[in-house]
Amino acid sequence: MKIAIAKEIQVDERRVALVPEVAAKLVKQGIEVWVEAGAGERAFFSDATYEEVGVKVIGDTATLWRDADIVLKVGNFEESEVDKLREGSILIAFLNPLGDPGLVQKLSERKVTAFSMEMIPRTSRAQSMDALSSQANLAGYKSVLIAAATLPKYFPMLTTAAGTIRPAKVLVMGAGVAGLQAIATARRLGAVVEAFDIRPEVKEQVQSLGAKFVDVTLEEDTVAEGGYAKELSEKAKQHTREVLTAHVAASDVVITTAQVPGRKAPILVTEEMVTQMKPGAVVVDLAASQGGNCECTEAGKDVLKHGVTIVGPINLPSSMPVHASEVYAKNLSALLKLMATTEGELTLNFEDDIIDGACVTHNGEIRSQRVKDALGVAVTQ
Amino acid sequence: MKIAIAKEIQVDERRVALVPEVAAKLVKQGIEVWVEAGAGERAFFSDATYEEVGVKVIGDTATLWRDADIVLKVGNFEESEVDKLREGSILIAFLNPLGDPGLVQKLSERKVTAFSMEMIPRTSRAQSMDALSSQANLAGYKSVLIAAATLPKYFPMLTTAAGTIRPAKVLVMGAGVAGLQAIATARRLGAVVEAFDIRPEVKEQVQSLGAKFVDVTLEEDTVAEGGYAKELSEKAKQHTREVLTAHVAASDVVITTAQVPGRKAPILVTEEMVTQMKPGAVVVDLAASQGGNCECTEAGKDVLKHGVTIVGPINLPSSMPVHASEVYAKNLSALLKLMATTEGELTLNFEDDIIDGACVTHNGEIRSQRVKDALGVAVTQ
Known part of the structure; x- marks a missing residue:
């Protein structure tokens, strides 16, 4: 052979x-x-x-x-x-x-x-x-490095002679393999981390990594075959966006990881939500090559919009x-x-x-x- | 007023x-x-x-x-x-x-x-x-993010379904404010860290951050007024390079931070040492704008030489x-x-x-x- x-x-x-x-x-x-x-x-x-x-x-x-x-x-x-x-x-x-x-x-x-x-x-x-998982793990890790290197602030809380630095707030959307590794890496770097997933059963995993789980109660079944997230109805998407808006606005960094195999990625962060983010905030959109989870994402580019940098990386595993x-x-x-x-x-x-x-x-x-x-x-x- | x-x-x-x-x-x-x-x-x-x-x-x-x-x-x-x-x-x-x-x-x-x-x-x-310190702290932090984002490997040890990933080895040269923050950040990210400084009295600080101190015994006084490192004699420089060569060769990442106020930075990493590094290794030279601690450094550029990426950032504090x-x-x-x-x-x-x-x-x-x-x-x- x-x-x-x-x-x-x-x-x-x-x-x-x-x-x-x-x-x-x-x-x-x-x-x-x-x-x-x-x-x-x-x-x-x-x-x-x-x-x-x-x-x-x-x-x-x-x-x-x-x-x-x-x-x-x-x-x-x-x-x-x-x-x-x-x-x-x-x-x-x-x-x-x-x-x-x-x-x-x-x-x-x-x-x-x-x-x-x-x-x-x-x-x-x-x-x-499971190569999808092994590569998604790399993407999740790298997304946080990109976010930290782009953010005009420190990630960790630091006590210095020039005063105390408050830790960065990171919101991870989608707690699959990439999302969980993003949570773990952001926590390693000392950020305060929240995570959201439409599948309520990942709550424990999120919490075990030291992140807060953002609860969005939905009335429909959200888990597809193989444990992947299902595509939501318009009504459920709308409700999710409403709950998430305040969390996005409070975050220094948002990392999005929601992909539906073979389809365009769902929009989780609208341009309206971006306008409400802090100046200097960063979005890293891991679904960039599937159309993006953020309305402002351009695949392969860093976009500065409304004072927020939206990074749309393509093929992060290849960078490691x-x-x-x-x-x-x-x-x-x-x-x-x-x-x-x-x-x-x-x-x-x-x-x-x-x-x-x-x-x-x-x-x-x-x-x-x-x-x-x-x-x-x-x-x- | x-x-x-x-x-x-x-x-x-x-x-x-x-x-x-x-x-x-x-x-x-x-x-x-x-x-x-x-x-x-x-x-x-x-x-x-x-x-x-x-x-x-x-x-x-x-x-x-x-x-x-x-x-x-x-x-x-x-x-x-x-x-x-x-x-x-x-x-x-x-x-x-x-x-x-x-x-x-x-x-x-x-x-x-x-x-x-x-x-x-x-x-x-x-x-x-002490603004030199407050800004050096930022540079030390950012140098590690750059190194981690450039390295074709993970920093942390990871146990995955596709096998165990060994942690990256990071060597920090110069344990002043920038060096100590680099050590702390590399440790946060899960790397195995060694550090070197010609001033033996920083050994404890290095160790308290979880890094190993590389001992280079020198016969001359190495501390200048204000606690800064002194410029070494040619003989002491030579001895230092000899001891460090093996440590550089074993490292995935080398971060150099040695600067002498008002003078050209000392060469700590020669081109010969770079040739002995692993393919894919990374040097981040924080003394780039003072001529660099590495012979291959070009200020403001990423240089790929002998399979090693040498990053020579200028004004890192400005990037945060x-x-x-x-x-x-x-x-x-x-x-x-x-x-x-x-x-x-x-x-x-x-x-x-x-x-x-x-x-x-x-x-x-x-x-x-x-x-x-x-x-x-x-x-x-």
């Missing part, structure tokens, strides 16, 4: 799918691992560090894609890359199948067996493969490529374990709920119902 | 000398406070917030400078501003008297009574006026203008208390060691011996 680490082609993508430390373990299992020359460079892993652990560096891109049994990538996978894959080969990457179902269709036409890391089920057994690649590689290697026998032979067991859930195309067919729905393809069963 | 808050003219200076909260207290004491229109804008203090506390907003710069008894500024004061001052008036600002003694000469020729915030004695009584201005204003107001009687009348008591120490020009004369030395002016006593 040959596993190839392909080079990311997007300008802003600094991650690499497999780091030398993890590749070494596969090599020890008798698996042949190839890396495209320079693939790890932007994540500070030189070709030499791969070679040292027995990975073969391949200069010719076409050869690597054509001869590999499994191609590993991070994302975003582009349509131009589909034809590089050999029919019958396996691709594992972030494929954004609900946002870009057209790509999945192309992969199925190419008769590639494609695994989408976004589709790993959210079960305890699959936790070690060493650890982002390391945890992603560990996610991949856990998934690969399900595919390889102890003799290093490839087997795909579709009875396994993880293989079944994450595999979006196989034998020329789109396997995921949600992707089919996104494509508007009629169900044929 | 009329006190004027002048607008900073340097492009990168976002601070303002007096914030509304502190100005309000002076107004209550019966002092007339003026602010140049727009002076607080870049620190997020609008003219309206000054007016609300009884400060008069002055649109005409010439009037403000000519009619004020005391002009307050942050820095860097420029020669072009000298002539705006009325003869016999008082100026309080960072004047960089040892680095730019020519400016002090100009101020003396203009017969201005100039107080330089750098010259506040380092005594317990003067602590509340709300709190930087707030603590500076408190420093100024403590100093102003020594100059004003309870009736709001101006008196200068040169018997007071703070007034004596901080006043660099008065009645057409340069008062500070160190400034005279810097100018090469012969002593006339």
Whole structure:
């Protein structure tokens, strides 16, 4: 079995799918691992560090894609890359199948067996493969560093000879993986933290991190399959905004993390709410590339509006490529374990709920119902 | 008595000398406070917030400078501003008297009574006026945020489903005010911290913040007047570099803070040491504007060299203008208390060691011996 680490082609993508430390373990299992020359460079892993652990560096891109049994990538996978894959080969990457179902269709036409890391089920057994979570954790951490570096104030309370500095007030909206890590990081830095989530059951987690939970009582069910937050009705959104307005106005920093898979992100912070914030306040919008949770967000930019800086970062995990690649590689290697026998032979067991859930195309067919729905393809069963 | 808050003219200076909260207290004491229109804008203090506390907003710069008894500024004061001052008036600002003694000469020729915030004695009584310390504290804090945001890794140790993340190793060179705050902030963020200082007596302070002290035994006296570090002999510098090389190589982040007043900063991190650092490591050089503690530093730039990012920030306090201005204003107001009687009348008591120490020009004369030395002016006593 040959596993190839392909080079990311997007300008802003600094991650690499497999780091030398993890590749070494596969090599020890008798698996042949190839890396495209320079693939790890932007994540500070030189070709030499791969070679040292027995990975073969391949200069010719076409050869690597054509001869590999499994191609590993991070994302975003582009349509131009589909034809590089050999029919019958396996691709594992972030494929954004609900946002870009057209790509999945192309992969199925190419008769590639494609695994989408976004589709790993959210079960305890699959936790070690949950790349959405491992990357969201990085984004949550980094969002707070950006907020603290942008805020014209200190985060911690400080007692100095020139008087006492009051701690910054941070409001985190959405207490998923990114939100919880944002809370933890803001607390580490000494801020006073509040958090809000439409799912009341995360209250305890929020409180255990030392943050106050902002209660917004809603009359509808707010939890979707897999523990994600559901999209709210207009009435519930309106009520939520009303409750949150005062909390936003009192905050020095607002970090928003609300995303609905495959859809435009919900607006949590309106421009009207921004006008009521303190001069110098900061919003970091982790949903910027999905349209943003704040009405003033521009993806990839820092916007100064009404005295408030709204930061709309794109792909924060890529800005921490060493650890982002390391945890992603560990996610991949856990998934690969399900595919390889102890003799290093490839087997795909579709009875396994993880293989079944994450595999979006196989034998020329789109396997995921949600992707089919996104494509508007009629169900044929 | 009329006190004027002048607008900073340097492009990168976002601070303002007096914030509304502190100005309000002076107004209550019966002092007339003026602010140049727009002076607080870049620190997020609008003219309206000054007016609300009884400060008069002055649109005409010439009037403000000519009619004020005391002009307050942050820095860097420029020669072009000298002539705006009325003869016999008082100026309080960072004047960089040892680095730019020519400016002090100009101020003396203009017969201005100039107080330089750098010259506040380092005594317990003067602590509340010690603006060098209050601003260095901001720089130390911010240096760690920059380092953490630049590092391609996490700072804290994290236990995740995708494995354990090892904490970042941070080495802080120079354990003055900036260094100690850098240590504290890096510790807050969960890094493992080592610190080095040529003054062995700071060891306990370093350890009390949870950092390890790197011992470099030197045979010469290392502490100068005022508790600052002394410039070392070439032999001692060489020995220090040898001991530090291994510590630098093992670090993910190195923060350097060594400055000698009025002189070029000492080189602590040579290019040779940088080549031995890990790929992706980060150096933040707080002495960048004094030539840098690292041989690879370029002031005002991020340099990627030998796989290491060397950040050479200029004027970090200005990047946190709300709190930087707030603590500076408190420093100024403590100093102003020594100059004003309870009736709001101006008196200068040169018997007071703070007034004596901080006043660099008065009645057409340069008062500070160190400034005279810097100018090469012969002593006339």
